[in-house]
Amino acid sequence: MSSLELTLTGADVLMPENGLTSGELSIADGLVQSGRAGRQIDLSGYFVLPGIIDLHGDGFERHIAPRRGAMKQMAEGILSVEAELAANGITTAVLAQFHSWEGGVRGPEFAGQVFEAIAAVRDDVVTDLIPQLRFETHMLDDYEGLPELIESWQVPYVVLNDHLPHDRLAEGRKPPRLTGQALKAGRNPETHFDMLLSMHARSTEVPAALDGLCVKLTERGIRLGSHDDSTSQDRTVWRDRGVMISEFPETLEAAEAARAGGDHIILGSPNVVRGGSHKGNASALDLITMGLCDALASDYHYPSPRRAALMLVKSGLLDLTNAWALVSSGPAEVLGLKDRGVLQPGKRADLVILDAATQRVAATLSGGRVSYMSGDVATRFLS
Structure with missing residues (x-):
């Protein structure tokens, strides 16, 4: 089954080495990638964490x-x-x-x-x-x-x-x-x-x-x-x-x-x-x-x-x-x-996107495929 090919920008991403830091996260073929992939999605105001x-x-x-x-x-x-x-x-x-x-x-x-x-x-x-x-x-x-x-x-x-x-x-x-x-x-x-x-x-x-x-x-x-x-x-x-x-x-x-x-x-x-x-x-x-x-x-x-x-x-x-x-x-x-379990290149693209202000779940991706998405974050993916 096909998965998304995207680069998430502007969010604070929880990386195993650096903790929660502003950066990019790219996914393709169901995996986290080391370089940019696909179109860019601005996720300013959100956290991206391992699923x-x-x-x-x-x-x-x-x-x-x-x-x-x-x-x-x-x-x-x-x-x-x-x-x-x-x-x-x-x-x-x-x-x-x-x-x-x-x-x-x-x-x-x-x-x-x-x-x-x-x-x-x-x-x-x-x-x-x-x-x-x-x-x-x-x-x-x-x-x-x-x-x-x-x-x-x-x-x-x-x-x-x-x-x-x-x-x-x-x-x-x-x-x-x-x-x-x-x-x-x-x-x-x-x-x-x-x-x-x-x-x-x-x-x-x-x-x-x-x-x-x-x-x-x-x-x-x-x-x-x-x-x-x-x-x-x-x-x-x-x-x-x-x-x-x-x-x-x-x-x-x-x-x-x-x-x-x-x-x-x-x-x-x-x-x-x-x-x-x-x-x-x-x-x-x-x-x-x-x-x-x-x-x-x-x-x-x-x-x-x-x-x-x-x-x-x-x-x-x-x-x-x-x-x-x-x-x-x-x-x-x-x-x-x-x-899985960490956002590293080569690992499964399993991630949860939280609204930084409310810390509620805005979207969930498993293996690079969307399993849940709700509210304002959806407009960023669809626009």
């Missing part, structure tokens, strides 16, 4: 299932997701889909539909969409054949979760919201509760099953992450399995263990925007201050990566180069994407 790479987001659920049973055309939902991603400056997005006992939009059957829809539209959208599977570790009956399923779904990134309410189950008590959760999954509440109790009772079988699963996935070149690590021992166990990404560590102890072991640390940008975790976990701001963050992810809110990076700058905690790296070059490194 945002979102490492983990499940905000797409509201698009593919706005109400239970309401969305029948899954591909249309993914197209709607892409529009929101682009409007928030995201040029590469990891769509984090559950394979969970929670059922409904997070159930195994729904996961397959989501991955098939992503594959169906991927070549028709501008934003680079990367599927991620979030697998609930206590679903022991689903281990067999899972590596082959993941391969058929073209999923390059798997995160391992355990969201069972073990403390309450150990006491035989029903967890909060059980009835609503069961109904969403299409189950009788008592049947749902019995299923949770059964999975909890088999907890001792999980470590060995995970050992084998991680070996099989690693052999297939699948990138592996753990979710909500809470202790240093958690991180050590995961690392020994080849799981080198720690998503949203809940405590300082877990984050320090990840850093000491050379693992990647992903934090939630809504945590930064809110000034703390909505669940009372470790503050992302505190962890960033201590250098315990490689990348920020949208988690459940696509506007947050941009807002979080700019808030870090406004607060004086980081300069723009280092703050924006948490949503661009940092995520690229975590994902092993060497072709």
